[in-house]
Amino acid sequence: MANGFGSFYVGNSGLRNSQNALNTTANNLANVNTRGYVREQVRFSDLGYLTRNNPTSGTNIQQSGLGVTVSDVAHVRDIFLDKSYRQENGRQAFYSKMYDTTSYVEDILQEMNGVEFKKSVSSFWKAFQEYANDPSKSTNQNLVLQKAELFLSRSNTVYHDLQSYQSKINLQIKQQVDRVNEIGDRIYTLNNEILKVEAGGVETAMTLRDERDTLIDELSGYVKIEANEDSTGVMNIKVEGQAFVQDNRCNHIGLTKEDGTGFYTPYWPHITTDQTYMPLFSDVALPSTLAQKVGSTQTTDISTSLNNDIGSIKALLVARGSEYGTFDYMSDAKYPQVEDCVVMETEAEISYLFREVMTAMNDIFCPNTTYTANDGTVYKVLDTENCSVGADGKLPPQELYVREGYPRYTEQTIDGKTFYVYNEETDANNSSWYRLGNVSVNDELLSEVTKLPSFTQDGKVNYNIGNQITNAWSNKGLYINPNDTSWCNFEGYYDKIVSRLGTSGSVYSSSTDTLTATVSSIDNQRNQIIGVSSDEELTNMIKFQSAYNAASRYITVISEMTELIVTGLK
Numbered sequence: 001m002a003n004g005f006g007s008f009y010v011g012n013s014g015l016r017n018s019q020n021a022l023n024t025t026a027n028n029l030a031n032v033n034t035r036g037y038v039r040e041q042v043r044f045s046d047l048g049y050l051t052r053n054n055p056t057s058g059t060n061i062q063q064s065g066l067g068v069t070v071s072d073v074a075h076v077r078d079i080f081l082d083k084s085y086r087q088e089n090g091r092q093a094f095y096s097k098m099y100d101t102t103s104y105v106e107d108i109l110q111e112m113n114g115v116e117f118k119k120s121v122s123s124f125w126k127a128f129q130e131y132a133n134d135p136s137k138s139t140n141q142n143l144v145l146q147k148a149e150l151f152l153s154r155s156n157t158v159y160h161d162l163q164s165y166q167s168k169i170n171l172q173i174k175q176q177v178d179r180v181n182e183i184g185d186r187i188y189t190l191n192n193e194i195l196k197v198e199a200g201g202v203e204t205a206m207t208l209r210d211e212r213d214t215l216i217d218e219l220s221g222y223v224k225i226e227a228n229e230d231s232t233g234v235m236n237i238k239v240e241g242q243a244f245v246q247d248n249r250c251n252h253i254g255l256t257k258e259d260g261t262g263f264y265t266p267y268w269p270h271i272t273t274d275q276t277y278m279p280l281f282s283d284v285a286l287p288s289t290l291a292q293k294v295g296s297t298q299t300t301d302i303s304t305s306l307n308n309d310i311g312s313i314k315a316l317l318v319a320r321g322s323e324y325g326t327f328d329y330m331s332d333a334k335y336p337q338v339e340d341c342v343v344m345e346t347e348a349e350i351s352y353l354f355r356e357v358m359t360a361m362n363d364i365f366c367p368n369t370t371y372t373a374n375d376g377t378v379y380k381v382l383d384t385e386n387c388s389v390g391a392d393g394k395l396p397p398q399e400l401y402v403r404e405g406y407p408r409y410t411e412q413t414i415d416g417k418t419f420y421v422y423n424e425e426t427d428a429n430n431s432s433w434y435r436l437g438n439v440s441v442n443d444e445l446l447s448e449v450t451k452l453p454s455f456t457q458d459g460k461v462n463y464n465i466g467n468q469i470t471n472a473w474s475n476k477g478l479y480i481n482p483n484d485t486s487w488c489n490f491e492g493y494y495d496k497i498v499s500r501l502g503t504s505g506s507v508y509s510s511s512t513d514t515l516t517a518t519v520s521s522i523d524n525q526r527n528q529i530i531g532v533s534s535d536e537e538l539t540n541m542i543k544f545q546s547a548y549n550a551a552s553r554y555i556t557v558i559s560e561m562t563e564l565i566v567t568g569l570k
Contacts (some may be wrong), residue, residue: 007556008077008558008559010066010067010452010554012555013047013066013069014069015548015552015555016419018175022067022482025155025541026541032293037210046556047066047067063254075082076524078525078526081525081526082213082227082526083227083521084270084522085217085220085519085522085523085526086216086217086220086225086227087224087310088515088518088519088522089217089220089221089358089519090221090222090223090224090225090310090311090517091304091310091515092221092512092515092516092519093221093222093310093311093312093315094309094310094311094312094314094315094477095309095315095508095511095512095515096312096315096512096515096516097312097315097316097319098315098318098319098342098508099505099508099509099511101165101169101315101316101319101320101342101343102319102342102501102503102504102505104165105162105165105342105343105346105358105501106501106502106505107408108158108161108162108165108496109158109497109498109501110498111294116154116157116345116495117154117155117157117158117350118494119154120147120149120150120151120153120154120155121353121357121491121494122491123150123151124147124148124150124151124357125146125473125490125491126185127140127144127146127147128144128466128469128470128473129470130143130179131143131466131469132463132465132466132467132469132470133282133466134461135452135454135455135461135462135463135465135466136391136455136461138449138450141449141450141452141454142449144167144381144400145400145441145445145446145449145452146399146451148361148401148441149424149441151354151357152354152401152439152441155350155353155354155436156436156437158350159347159350159351159436159437159471162343162346162347162350163324163347165343166173166261166263166320166321166324166343166347167262169316169319169320169343170262170263170264171524172316172318173264173266173313173316173317173320174255176222176312176313176316177198177253177255177264177266177313179222180219180222180223180239180253180313181250181252181253182249183215183218183219184214184237184244184245184250184251184252185250186211187212187215187219187235187237187245187250188214188245188249188250188422190208190211190212190215191212191233191234191235191245191247193205193208194208194209194233194234195233195234195245198233201306205233205495208569213236215250216235216237219237219239221311221312222238222311222312222313223239223243223280223310223311223313223314224237224239224240224241224308224310224311224314225237225238225239226241230247232247234247239253239280240281240282242268242271242278243246251268251269251270252269252270253266253267253268253280254266254268254269254272255267256290258287258289258290259289261324263287263320263322263323264288264440265279265287265290265317266279266280266281266472267279267280268280269472272274276294277290277293277294277296279296279298280313281314281317282298283298283300283301283302283306283308284298284300284302284314284317285298285299285300285319285322285337285341285545287322287323288322288323291322293314299336299337300318300336300337300339300341302314302318302499318340318341318342318443319341319342319343320343320344321335321338321341321342321343321345321347321555322341322344323342323344324344325338325341325344325346325347325348325349326347326351326353326435326560327348327351327354327355327435328348329344329345330348330352330481331482332334332350332482335481335482335483339481339483339569340504342501342504345481346497346501349480349481349493349497350436350497351435351496353478353490353493353497354430354435354436355435355436356435356478356490356493357490358400358434358439359434360399360474361400361401361469361472362399362401362408362434364465364468364469364472365387365388365397365398365399365400365452365453365465366382366387366396366397366398366399366408366409366453367382367383367386367387368380368381368382368383369381369382369383369386370420371414373414374415379412379419379421379422380395380421380422380424381409381419381420381421381422382395382397382409382419382420382422387453387457388453388454388455388456388457388462388465389455389456389457390450390451390452390453390457391450391451391454392413392451393455393457393459395420396409396420396451397453398442398444398445398451398453399442400441400445400452401434401439401441402440402441402442402443403431403432403433403434403438403439404430404431404438404439404440405431406423406429406432406455407423408422408423409421409422409423410423419467428553429433453465454489473489473490473491474489475489476488476489476492477489478490478492480492480493480496480497480500481500484496484500490512
């Protein structure tokens, strides 16, 4: 009788656990279109056997099965596919963001402002061509001044548009860092909630785990991550090799703000000290003032071979650059600091082109030479023997572009002779530089165009100045950067800027398309495992329904047998 009534328990376990499996299957079907939902799978285990044996009585061993139980309801995931997806998702986000920024800069240069800038270069050259025909003609002189102003205005417009875009990128950096910190806080909270739910070893926090996995997927698009779950169910996450989410805290990413530009630099506050500054990225150039402060010469070095081309935040930092691009970044020594920094590099190129045109024209109208004094001091001075003068015949002649508050020459007496000593550009005085934002067309010339140096010092029209200008404009003395030394003239330089952007954009576009396909492929493989298949779940439903019916039938049989035995005893 004991065995007979015990059989009811076995049948009941089949009913109960088949019902649990049916509920799980129904839940899967209900969430077939739920984003982030991971398919749940019931895992059964045998309850074992009850063994009865009395050796002294000489009876046979009796074993009674105890039925079935649900050992676990598990997420169906593949950790290796998860890892691959998150890495490639981060890489895709990097190249996608680089492509977006490159496309935007191309739009700046190829649409209204950029087109107008290129036209201003061409019209400036045409004005000089007219001027060369008769330098003494006031209408020709006036045309040169008009086009000089236009060229300066268009250069400033394009440069300011690029600066504005840098500010937009800078805001995106802050927003994404803030979002990363939000995700970290939420994952830390979910870790604690999962730990509480699963501490008893009875329940699995499926919904909480789904949310956590979705957040980790999102996080992988912003930064390079490593995610590892410990034995307690806590997910520990590293960002760029540093601890981010731990079992007892979330280490927030901080932001330093550069004076002047307002550019943000992400860093780790929890491991930054007065002696050591720890940027989030060890392979992205720091703003110059920050670099000086922390004693770092860190430059941008990103490549797939280094496995550091991951995350949209890094892409935004690289595209924005560490500061505003100026002409001096196109030198061999400083170019590595701006290479691949899409916006900053383009700023530097525009600034460089303007400076080259400006200084070439100034040096024609106000040529310099050197003088070695009796004490051995070498001075850079106006070449009074070969310079032209305006209609007023005065020395020094008027330059076309002037530095604000910083004259080109200072009159000095050296060795008893009068010289016009050139006021050199110096790092000690920002006003000393011939660069965008620091120069304007000479007001003296705008108020009286005849002061444009167009005459020899004996009062004759200097037609040779036209030849000098023609040579300067046609001379192929520029190259786009130290990596591309195919020479070009002023007009060709702008075309090279656009061409470089087009080439970079094509590379980023191709990489984005390839990685998008890779991410999609991996995601499809993941979904085949974690995703809900209605056909598969309906098959499971039939299977578990059959198991339920079989358990029910078993109980019916045992009931009938028990009833028969009880009736027979009467």
